[in-house]
Amino acid sequence: MSTKGKVIKCKAAVAWEIGKPLCIEEVEVAPPKAQEVRIQIIAVAVCHTDIHIIHPKNTEFNFPVILGHESAGIVESVGPGVTSFKPGDKVIPFYAPQCRKCKFCLSPLTNLCVKIGSFENPLSSQNLMEDKTSRFTCKGKSVNHFLGISAFSQYTVVSDTNLCKIDSDVNLERICLLGCGFSTGYGAAINTAKVTPGSTCAIFGLGGVGLSAVIGCKVAGASRIIAVDINSEKFTKAKALGATDCLNPRDQQKPIQDVIIEMTNGGVDFAFDCVGGTEVMKAALNCTTVGWGSCTLIGVAMDSKEMILSPLEILMGRTVNGTFFGGWKSKDSIPKLVTDYKNKKFNLDVLITNTLPFDKINEAFDLMLQGKSIRTVLTF
Known part of the structure; x- marks a missing residue:
């Protein structure tokens, strides 16, 4: 049965407050609006930036929030006006958007883009979609996005400027590392x-x-x-x-x-x-x-x-x-990095020290904090 245009209920790890473990919850994920794409996340890695947000010293972020940004998945549905993606496409979302229209995107000197929102605090500037609303609800409460991605959810909604299509034959559990680290x-x-x-x-x-x-x-x-x-x-x-x-x-x-x-x-x-x-x-x-x-x-x-x-x-x-x-113009460069990986120019596999089911996300955080992992990949 098609889920297009419908709210999807799925599993997500919600950070309700600073300094507390993430909670596995059932969340509602709204359909994508104009120029948005809803993705089924297949694999997501834990990065220190995720840990940074729930650190007791962090007082600059609004909770609750669904973290996660180093991921790969499959397009479930697209919103009005989206022409570059279709259901079934394998994709990598990223926190460095590329609209290809602003003065930064048109310059060869930088990979910044106005769609980041705030250049002074990019960590918190993509905590809502462009219309200043969230696509996530949990227990009747709106939940913030993170870096325009929120990959600690089985389904998420991202802007089509924060996404690229990749080859259909790649291993998403490996290639997800191209989303950040x-x-x-x-x-x-x-x-x-x-x-x-x-x-x-x-x-x-x-x-x-x-x-x-x-x-x-x-x-x-x-x-x-x-x-x-x-x-x-x-x-x-x-x-x-x-x-x-x-x-x-x-x-x-x-x-x-x-x-x-x-x-x-x-x-x-x-x-x-x-x-x-x-x-x-x-x-x-x-x-x-x-x-x-x-x-x-x-x-x-x-x-x-x-x-x-x-x-x-x-x-x-x-x-x-x-x-x-890393200076990459995201939509242009990530597919090329995927090709380089397939051609064995570099090895991502050696960076992945642990693979765990998504429910063990707090264990993955502990492994990183204890210096026992380089990257832990979580799978749904």
Whole structure:
């Protein structure tokens, strides 16, 4: 029986309040409106950004909310005006929309898009659909969206600007990582920093994003890739992906940036912060060489404060970059990344350490918080 135009009742993980586990609930998902698509989520990975929202220090987000943004699924139905998707299409939703019409989309200099909503706080600017209403209801109460996706629900509704069609023969349990973590880290090296052959790189933080940055640096031809993390258990995987050196700051007798400077005769060409704290950001910047060192900031942590720089740190030739979704123009680029994955240009499988049924979502959160997983993929 067709569900087109009807409310769908399904399972979702609802965050009712800060600092509390998610609750598996039955939710109602309304049909898509104009330029919207309703998707059946097949696989969704847990990312630190999801954990960030329910952190006790976070006071800037409205609850209740359905989190989840690193996912892949199948189109169930489309709203009026949608011409690029049809029921049955395999798709990847993403938090970096591409309308292909605004000044940002028309510029080759950025992958931002006005459909993000607020450039000052993109985490909370896509908490409702464009008409400022929600498609989710639970226990008679409206539930907020998250990053325009809300993939911790068996069905969700997204704007057609936040979605791309992918090949029908791909494994959605693997390719879902292109919705955030892999694309962000890999693209930071390839697109934002533009790592060069023979260069030296330092990557701070070896979660899904950091290891993806390792892959990016390797593909770009870096000759030395220094991986940094306080969890030494991640070093085996980092080396398998291309890291040449692994450092645990807790094992060093001096600041980690000083260690890296000594190892590289003055500092690396490229550094990447995949953690988010301001101390790590400063260490990443300070481990780069004067003259041309490039530091790319990727991570955001709850305790991030203002980053204070000395003018000399910049005047002596270093640059600081920020990256959003790895610099990829989403609708144009993600299908190409799918092709690269199929052609074995990179390996997503090695980043997935756990696969669990959706009902074990809080266990997946715990695994990430304890440093026991890189990516846990949940399946319905």
